[in-house]
Amino acid sequence: MAKKIYITSLKGGTGVTTFAVGLGLALAEAGERTLIVDGDSLCAGALLVGGLQNMQVFTLADYEKGACRAKQCIIPHPQTQNLGFMPSLGLKNPTAADLAVTDVDGLFDYVLLDKISKNRADCALIVTEPYLPSLKCADVCRSALSDGGIKEIGLVVNNLSGGQIISGEIMGAQEISALLRLPLKAVIPEDLSLPCGRCKKTTQRAFRLAAAAISGKRQEYCNVLSSYGGLGGAIKRKMREKI
Numbered sequence: 001m002a003k004k005i006y007i008t009s010l011k012g013g014t015g016v017t018t019f020a021v022g023l024g025l026a027l028a029e030a031g032e033r034t035l036i037v038d039g040d041s042l043c044a045g046a047l048l049v050g051g052l053q054n055m056q057v058f059t060l061a062d063y064e065k066g067a068c069r070a071k072q073c074i075i076p077h078p079q080t081q082n083l084g085f086m087p088s089l090g091l092k093n094p095t096a097a098d099l100a101v102t103d104v105d106g107l108f109d110y111v112l113l114d115k116i117s118k119n120r121a122d123c124a125l126i127v128t129e130p131y132l133p134s135l136k137c138a139d140v141c142r143s144a145l146s147d148g149g150i151k152e153i154g155l156v157v158n159n160l161s162g163g164q165i166i167s168g169e170i171m172g173a174q175e176i177s178a179l180l181r182l183p184l185k186a187v188i189p190e191d192l193s194l195p196c197g198r199c200k201k202t203t204q205r206a207f208r209l210a211a212a213a214i215s216g217k218r219q220e221y222c223n224v225l226s227s228y229g230g231l232g233g234a235i236k237r238k239m240r241e242k243i
Contacts, residue, residue: 002035002108004101005214006121006150009128011137015158016127018194019186019210020114021049022203026211028083032109035074035084037101039116041091046114050077051197052085060097061090070103084108088116110215118145123152125185125214129159130170139180154185156210161190162224173221186210187221202227 007020020036027034038046041061047053055075058068070086077083086104088097094116101111101120113121124145128138138155145153157173164170177184188210191203206222213219 002033002105002111004105004111004113004117004120004122006113006115006118006124006145007127007156008115008118008124008141008145009126009134009137010141010144011128011134014127014129014134014137015188017045017049017114019125019127019156019158019188020112021046022188022199022207023186023210023214024050024083024110024112025080026204026207027110027215028077028080029208030211030215030217031082032211032215033082033107034110034112035086035104035108036112037086037097037114037116038088039097039114041088044087044089047075047085047087050085052077056087056089059087059089059091060100061088061092063100064091064093064096070100071107073100074104118148118150121150123154124150125154125156126180126182127156127158128176128180130157130161130164130173130176135176135180138182142180142182153182154214155180155182156186156188157184158188159190160187160224162227165225173224184221185213187224189222189224 009016024034024036036046058072062068073086074084097117098120101117126138126141128134165172173187188206191200209220
């Protein structure tokens, strides 16, 4: 039976879908059979981030109408073994997604639920950025998930800049974790190349560390401060201030 993880945020733009895809890729590379259920029924955001746009044959909307089986909605990633995507384009009734997740449960080790099928989740991850509006929304989200019956809730701090931590503009990941009273599960560094469809090596390593932590293999987080030490780090901080 797959471990089903609900990945969410009450604030838009925190990187929920990007994190779900990055985590799915890292889990698949580690040998875990992984499915990402795309909760974006209008634009198929996870397919876009994963590079699978327009590759769907069936979606959960077809499953909802009885036109296909749940397994037929899965799009295998053409370049990454063990990873599949299940799009929800056109879906009207969220209950159909819940049924589809149950139908394919035995085919995977992990099912990442991108803001969909919360009722099928074993645990949840809240994705937040280190800024006040996101932190406030993450706190409200924690309460809502807890009241909804999800007992195991973890925190992902996304878009974290070591330069801003050193300058005192934002808190570090451990401080944010303590403030929100949530166990820290992953730290993803600021990466301005992500919106362009690229990913730095440090970001790739951060996703691998996240996959290892979430799968229980080891508990280690990306150190966003490491590249800001010494003279080179000081220059980097100054350059960042000019951007």
